[in-house]
Amino acid sequence: MIVEETAAAAGRIAVIGGGSLGLLLAGRLAAAGADVRLVVRTGDQRDRLRAEGLFVETAGTILHVRVPTFSTVDPPDGPVAWGVLCVKQRHVANAAPVCAAWLGTSGRLVAWLNGLGHEEVLARWVDDARLYAAVTTEGALRMDAVRVRHTGRGETHLGPMNPRAGTRPEGDAALSALVAVLRQAGFAAHVTPDIRPRVWRKLAVNCAINPLTALLGVPNGALVEAMDLHPVMRAVVEEVAAVAAAEGVALGDGTVGAAIAEDLLAEALAVCRKTAANFSSMLQDLSRGQPTEIAHLNGAVASRAVRRGLAAPVNATLARLVRAKESLGKPEKQFPSNPG
Ligand code: KPL
DSSP states (O other): OOHHHHHHHHOOEEEEOOSHHHHHHHHHHHHTTOOEEEEESOHHHHHHHHHHOEEEEETTEEEEEOOOEEETTSOOSSOOSEEEEOOOGGGHHHHHHHHHHHHTTTOEEEEOOSSSSHHHHHHTTSOGGGEEEEEEOOEEEEEETTEEEEEEOOEEEEEESSOOTTOOGGGOHHHHHHHHHHHHTTOEEEEOSOOHHHHHHHHHHHHHHHHHHHHHTOOTTHHHHOGGGHHHHHHHHHHHHHHHHHTTOOSSSSOOSHHHHHHHHHHHHHHHHHTTTOOOHHHHHHHTTOOOSGGGTHHHHHHHHHHTTOOOHHHHHHHHHHHHHHHHOOHHHHOOOOOO
């Protein structure tokens, strides 16, 4: 299909979220000819994007694009075919009605979020058949309100949030059209029949990396060097796999226990190696004095374990430690100069 036809088949896309991933997707999709709207939380960011445009830096090349930009309180300029939700978990409750307003009665929504918890909130606003999830390993860093750097190329998988028996996403023309325009924008995007194992595997990796890097104040690569942490990481992912299995999601070949834990630990360590110099999102949140996503990562695993009659003590402990760190504040607040 030629470029214009691919973009037209996908229809209008509203990217909701002005963080790193939202800016990256909006910028590259718009540059690829898609009909994009960008919806950001603050009027300040909207005004800067309107005045200056959006800059996307990939491997030293800078794309400068103009994307019609709105704030979450602005009325939508007509319904869209797709909403692409890229916000932090703590903003989901406020973003959900905004998504519903942009989607109208027939638009579909794909959530590109880390962790668990948003599914229930979104399901109150958008019916199940129109809800999709994406799992991505693309790397992006927001430089400021109008600039984003594409820090690493990855793979993106998209599928229905709650796949139903008997339906095949390969036959979902709207999803295929979105995947085609994402590919046209340079993303390695794929339709997947069951996104849930990927969601839980990403969760396991985040649960193993994020709290440890946040508590220790180290970049991701440090976890590879510190062998003492590997049994802790293995215990974290083993608990995540057990809760996933209890929720009907097999993360490996159906086995729970040592084999799947080794496999997930290897994946987490591979992510640490690939992103060795990066600071995890949780460490970045803590260092900015912002709430972390811990309740949607290790905290969610611990509470779902309880609901299923399981124990997830390592995840529960890490969640408590991160919450304590959040409430104690930034390190400089904890270590003023010694008296005397
Ligand atoms: O997704 C991440 C995050 O920081 O939230 C990881 C995988 C840890 C990469 O930094």
